[in-house]
Amino acid sequence: MTDITAPKPTARRGLGGTVRWDTAVGVLLVLLLLFSFSFVDNFGNALNVSFLIGNTLPIALIALPMTMLVVSGEVDLSVGSTVGLSSAVMGALWNQGMAIETIIPICLVLGVVCGLVNGLLVTRLGLPSLAVTIGTMAAYRGIAQIVLGSDSVTDFPSQYLDFGAGHFGDTFIPYAALPFVVLLAIAVVVLHGTPVGRSLFAIGASEEAARFAGIRVKRLKLSMFVTTGLLSALTGVFWTLHYASARYDNASGLELSVIAAVLLGGIDFDGGKGTLGGAIAGVFLLGTLQNVMSLVNVSAQSQILVTGVLLVISVLAPRVGRQLAQARARKKTATPPLSPAPATS
């Protein structure tokens, strides 16, 4: 939460100070995939890969808006509960006999409302998003529990369930991957190719400076929270159809997986730094790692341990690297160079 003295360099660097962190994560992902395809039994078959993608998609979907939120210096811990709420409402309304074509838009609107509540509390009252979303995390999960109780609803129409769980022909690509790729493309363009994206980075780097530069900080943040709510609700619909089960406790703890993956992908928790490519690489790195570990019979418990260690390393390594680089820079300036070289920053 606090970063007391460390000055902020212009880009988050890897250990060596030359390789960018998100590139490193991407390379690591490719290496892991190559290794798994060649050496891990049953990894390469279509069924497993479609499992891998299907299980990772919810995290990847939410990682898109979460990356933008963290880049702008905020965080949303209520995403898992919003997924659960959307799932619970979907189940409850289906039990009432409503048509699924009306239920899904209702769930999405609900997600927008959830995001709006978070965003208004953060931007209008000026509350820290961490505290607000811990509160709404409990509140949304609680409402989901009130709505559906401990029931689970499974009898959704089969063509929708097929969309949630099926994949294209003989390939390993799930149907749901297509909308994800579209959303990913939109998100990449918005964050890295439009003034909106630049504004988010500016807000994360210095909110005050961004405001003086004429960026409408509050409105932008509010719209990011709303987008996060919307995509969480969409994920709730997908989750329900993919696992053919609407329960109030669906996706509990998902927020921590999303944040762990996003941070692993090189998004700085202090805001202002990171790329969507890195975040998505982080998501799939964690997802693949978990899949491989399950295949080679590493217990679920040890997988938690690996996730935790990776998370700690991913935040610690760049900072240690930065401090080493600073120490080196200090040494350099302590012994003045022969020719007047420009000062390294």
Added chain:
Amino acid sequence: MTMTAQPVRSESAPRPTASRQFIDKVFKARELAVAVVLVVMLLATQISNGEFLSEQGIKDLLLNSTILVLVATGQAVVVITRNVDLSVGSVLGISAFAAGNYLQSGGNSLIAVLLAVALGAVFGALNGALVSLGKVPALVVTLGTLYVVRGIDSIWVGSRQITADGLPSGFVDFGTNGISVVPYLALLTLAVLLCVGYYLRSYRSGRDMYALGSSPEAANLAGVPVRKRIMTAYVLCGALAGLAGALYLARFGNVDSATGNGYELTVVSAVVVGGVAFTGGAGTVYGAALGALLLTSINSVLPALGVSSVWVTAINGLLLLLAIAVDRILALRVAAVLRKQAAQMRSARHD
């Protein structure tokens, strides 16, 4: 820890100014408000359900809240320094299992408790080292150690389980008995709470925690040993989570690899509801304890009122939101009053 430090002499403390007193009053009012809500809620429940505050009822209320109060006390110290410790649930779980495992192999009860505390302190030191030396955001680091400690716990425990019949009867009795309606566990918790409260209020290093939370840069420039204080806060928090683990074992006699799972968010809620600001530098451990008492009481009140327990989570969340919103509005009011006073003083000087 820092028990060798001298208490700050009261003569040297600066006289509180009028504005200072006003702020103090607001925060005192905050603890008072939580206490009033708690009392009103308990009385209302008692009126509608005469059984609620029976001897056993009071005992259950106190017993249920002790563990949360202990962890919230430690967490409050960390939050006051503008950090957070999300790993407390995992630390509680692993300490409880460590103590239980030791007791099952015929160990001494007191040593088992100390073992749990020491283990908690070790994990606290790990968190403190990562946060203070690595200068990494506390939320992220402790999220990582939450996973790491839970992972270690799960691998170590596996599918084993500790049950009450494997524990010495004296230890289990300690967890349920007490002096009339007050359980021993509650007395122990109260003692710890008073000690930590006194330390934060009257020792230099305790005051440093507030300075650190109010403005880390200013505290650093004022010569507060920032790293050492953050370390102290985390070790204290970890040790109390460990102690809570031992008490959990004594109270429930049942520990497996999922013990304390998801506890961190309840603890953070309790602390924030009790008026310890997430932005650091404000609040007391007594407030946090009241917050913990309030949250656990709701869990008992709802069934006693015949409300379904599915409402508990939603109410907890709304309570947390209400608490931080009220805090914020009060803080804005205080700021407005201070500005006004400053303006008046300026104009008085110019006259």
